[in-house]
Amino acid sequence: MLSLRKMVWGWFCCSSEEQPRIRPNKNRDYPWEMYTLKELLHATNNFHNDNKIGEGGFGSVYWGRTSKGIAVKRLKAMNAKAEMEFAVEVEILGRVRHKNLLGLRGFYAGGDERLIVYDYMPNHSLITHLHGQLAADCLLDWSRRISIAIGSAEGLAAKKPIEKLPGGVKRDIVQWATPYVQRGAYDHIADPRLKGKFDRAQLKIAIIVAMKCTESNPENRPSMLEVVEWLKRGIAGRKKEMSLMVKDIVDENEDDKDNDDDGGTDYEGFGMEKIAPRAAPRRKRMQNN
Numbered sequence: 128m129l130s131l132r133k134m135v136w137g138w139f140c141c142s143s144e145e146q147p148r149i150r151p152n153k154n155r156d157y158p159w160e161m162y163t164l165k166e167l168l169h170a171t172n173n174f175h176n177d178n179k180i181g182e183g184g185f186g187s188v189y190w191g192r193t194s195k196g197i198a199v200k201r202l203k204a205m206n207a208k209a210e211m212e213f214a215v216e217v218e219i220l221g222r223v224r225h226k227n228l229l230g231l232r233g234f235y236a237g238g239d240e241r242l243i244v245y246d247y248m249p250n251h252s253l254i255t256h257l258h259g260q261l262a263a264d265c266l267l268d269w270s271r272r273i274s275i276a277i278g279s280a281e282g283l284a285a286k287k288p289i290e291k292l293p294g295g296v297k298r299d300i301v302q303w304a305t306p307y308v309q310r311g312a313y314d315h316i317a318d319p320r321l322k323g324k325f326d327r328a329q330l331k332i333a334i335i336v337a338m339k340c341t342e343s344n345p346e347n348r349p350s351m352l353e354v355v356e357w358l359k360r361g362i363a364g365r366k367k368e369m370s371l372m373v374k375d376i377v378d379e380n381e382d383d384k385d386n387d388d389d390g391g392t393d394y395e396g397f398g399m400e401k402i403a404p405r406a407a408p409r410r411k412r413m414q415n416n
């Protein structure tokens with residue numbers, strides 16, 4: 128992965144010409160198109176605010192119309208990080224076609240403007256369905272949630288090489304769940320809106336896999352192919368493996384506590400704010416699941 132990073136860095140970092148260095152490859156390794164700025168300005172009504180459909184860490188996303196609906200991400204301030212985001216996104220997403228991965232249609236790079244063009248996804252994001260404005264309309268039941276988890280893992284497994292999360296990001300994602308895992312109280316981690324309607328064995332494996340994926344040491348994390356296999360095959364025949372994984376999680380948590388000298392999380396280098404860890408939930412009755 129490092130070599131890929133360097134490669135794309137080299138392509139973009141020093142580029143100040145109007146023409147981008149990436150060009151469509153005639154042998155079809157790269158199926159993306161190169162758009163002109165004029166085409167994308169026209170499609171998005173000059174990036175009109177009414178066309179804006181979202182905002183991410185690196186820029187705004189606009190709905191646009193060409194022959195079909197497109198979403199155009201317009202990167203804000205061009206700096207080294209934004210160049211990297213652009214290069215990695217075009218290079219990695221552009222190479223992979225998978226039914227569960229957002230299709231990258233093409234890009235524009237010229238001067239200070241970096242635009243990435245995707246298929247338009249009309250059904251909103253997963254987070255909108257789970258916690259946002261659509262959460263009240265229709266509850267995603269357990270079987271749909273687990274099939275989305277498996278589908279996402281399959282999509283990520285297809286998208287290789289993929290960078291592993293750097294160490295240190297664990298707490299914000301799953302740290303709050305650790306005390307429950309230590310006590311085997313998996314039910315407490317489930318979304319209360321499911322009202323207990325979930326497959327307990329699947330829930331348990333999903334939680335353990337999520338925790339393994341965020342281990343501090345990237346080398347201890349499973350590959351996405353392993354994740355797919357665990358989520359699909361479940362606990363059957365691997366109880367021992369599961370209990371070893373839980374032990375690892377508990378041990379790692381103890382190590383984290385020992386190394387934690389200021390009570391905060393070290394996000395330096397990730398462009399994220401320092402966030403205080405969530406308070407451990409009050410101890411409840413032990414549950415064996």
Ligand SMILES: Nc1ncnc2c1ncn2[C@@H]1O[C@H](COP(=O)(O)OP(=O)(O)OP(=O)(O)O)[C@@H](O)[C@H]1O
Nearest residue numbers: 180181182183184185186188198245246247248252
């Ligand atoms: N292809 C798309 N179709 C429809 N809406 C999209 C599309 N791509 C992005 N969006 C909307 O724009 C928002 C911002 O997307 P963007 O990819 O910039 O950021 P992100 O994935 O949320 O976060 P990050 O910047 O960290 O990658 C999304 O949350 C979504 O609502």
